[in-house]
Amino acid sequence: SQYIEGAEYQIEMFKTTDWDLQWDYNEKAEKLRKPALIKLVDEYNVIIEDEFQQIYKDFKEKSTLISKENDANNFAEKLIYEIVFEKTTDDYGDNIYTAIVENTSDFEFEYLSYDVQIKDSEGVVISNDFIYLENFTPGTKQKVELLYLPEDTESLELSLDYFAIK
Numbered sequence: 001s002q003y004i005e006g007a008e009y010q011i012e013m014f015k016t017t018d019w020d021l022q023w024d025y026n027e028k029a030e031k032l033r034k035p036a037l038i039k040l041v042d043e044y045n046v047i048i049e050d051e052f053q054q055i056y057k058d059f060k061e062k063s064t065l066i067s068k069e070n071d072a073n074n075f076a077e078k079l080i081y082e083i084v085f086e087k088t089t090d091d092y093g094d095n096i097y098t099a100i101v102e103n104t105s106d107f108e109f110e111y112l113s114y115d116v117q118i119k120d121s122e123g124v125v126i127s128n129d130f131i132y133l134e135n136f137t138p139g140t141k142q143k144v145e146l147l148y149l150p151e152d153t154e155s156l157e158l159s160l161d162y163f164a165i166k
Contacts (some may be wrong), residue, residue, distance in 0.1 A: 003040075006032030031070060034063040068107075072165050075105045076112055080158045083131075085146070095153060097146040101133060108166040109136035114158045116146065121154040130161065 006029040013025035038060055040046065048056045085097040103109065111134050118127040131144050146156070 001036065002032045003036035006030070006036065031066050034059065035067045035070070038063040069165065072105070072107045072109070072163065073160070075107060076109075076160050076163050080114065080160065083144075083158060085156060094147070095149045095151070097149060097153075097156065099144050100141050101131075101136075101144055102141045103136050103138055106138050108138065109133065110164040110166050112136050112163040113161040115161045117157040117159075118146075118149055118153050119155045119157060120150075120152045123155075126150050126152065131158070 009025045009029040009032065013022050013029065016022055016025075041048070041056075079101070083099050083101055085099045088096050088098065090096055111132065113133070114131040116129040116131060117125045118129060120126050127150055129146050129149075131146075133142050133144070136142060
């Protein structure tokens with residue numbers, strides 16, 4: 001369950017003295033545990049005492065935002081598999097990879113960024129690039145181009161870098 005997975009991250013957080021790692025574990029724990037707790041309260045009709053209503057309301061708002069961010073992250077990860085590049089060459093013979101990316105979700109991305117690893121026929125990374133989509137709102141399509149890629153480019157591997165939703 002999400003709650004247990006979040007608790008495991010929190011346990012790992014207390015096992016390390018690395019501040020950056022603690023921060024990462026804490027963020028992962030919160031993203032999993034808060035929505036799970038709200039779901040439990042709602043599903044089992046847990047009664048929140050009057051003196052704790054404001055705390056619960058604030059907690060629920062934060063949880064709703066986390067759930068929205070988790071859903072946006074899932075969409076952004078799945079979008080990777082829908083991006084299909086077409087290879088062409090310019091007037092000078094340089095390789096150009098072009099794709100049209102469509103936001104088929106309900107999320108209004110302020111920006112969305114992907115890292116691109118450019119690999120040769122043996123799967124060796126020979127270069128890196130990125131894709132940056134700005135104001136990527138529902139229903140919009142944006143053209144992306146990767147320019148001047150090496151001659152021996154065989155494949156492109158995308159991974160989600162970061163995003164922000166409005």
